[in-house]
């Protein structure tokens with residue numbers, strides 16, 4: 001199977017005076033899991049809703065192999081979606097939900113049990129959705145998305161709220177779907193949540209593209225720092241700053257960037273300042289992500 005290429009081209013969506021998505025362009029290829037990341041309010045949901053024909057863009061296009069969702073000959077076979085996990089009627093069983101959807105879409109009834117087994121819900125299929133855990137509702141959402149055996153999957157925050165076992169399960173599940181050649185796009189507001197699941201990431205902030213590429217590429221933007229301390233911290237800071245290092249004071253010593261640990265050792269030695277701590281540190285991916293999107297910004 002080869003899933004469709006998803007392409008967002010100069011997409012802009014304004015709601016009154018709010019620009020939710022601002023001239024956004026990126027591509028999502030089949031065969032890999034792509035993370036679609038940004039803080040709350042960055043415009044992820046609006047982008048996904050535009051892609052699925054639920055929102056009319058102010059300008060630009062969002063397509064599957066060049067066709068807008070509304071132009072697809074076989075929408076359910078092209079893309080499966082799970083935009084909200086909680087929107088199932090609590091009084092009906094998981095199986096009933098899928099049977100109604102399958103009948104409406106002209107999909108054979110036996111497919112319902114296939115997808116329920118696929119997502120590990122076979123035993124719970126006849127129970128009321130009201131008694132499902134969040135993880136089970138997320139699985140039901142996935143089963144729903146897979147009904148039409150789509151080449152592409154577009155999932156809004158599918159990992160949000162899952163317990164560790166559920167997270168492990170969905171990681172493997174999404175990777176398997178991509179390995180079959182499907183296009184898998186997964187949104188999240190936390191990089192750490194999808195870090196072990198995705199191959200590529202698209203990061204947006206304020207409706208604009210902030211980064212598109214591999215996780216390795218993102219990591220190469222991480223700043224190397226050295227944590228260092230001396231009994232005479234001020235003398236150490238002066239010696240390092242005089243050699244062009246960037247020195248920040250912290251409660252437990254100094255954070256130094258721009259020079260490596262070896263050079264810091266020689267500079268301290270030359271200045272006659274004995275060190276009591278010298279630890280190279282690398283910024284985590286989550287720090288790089290927060291820097292890219294602007295730490296803690298919520299609109």
Ligand SMILES: Nc1ncnc2c1ncn2[C@@H]1O[C@H](COP(=O)(O)OP(=O)(O)OP(=O)(O)O)[C@@H](O)[C@H]1O
Nearest residue numbers: 015018020038039040041042043044045046047299
């Ligand atoms: N129907 C709407 N009417 C008015 N403003 C909207 C509407 N939908 C979204 N917005 C605004 O557009 C911006 C982007 O929202 P969007 O839901 O796309 O972000 P998001 O990245 O998905 O965030 P979240 O994870 O919180 O859903 C926000 O400022 C939001 O308030």
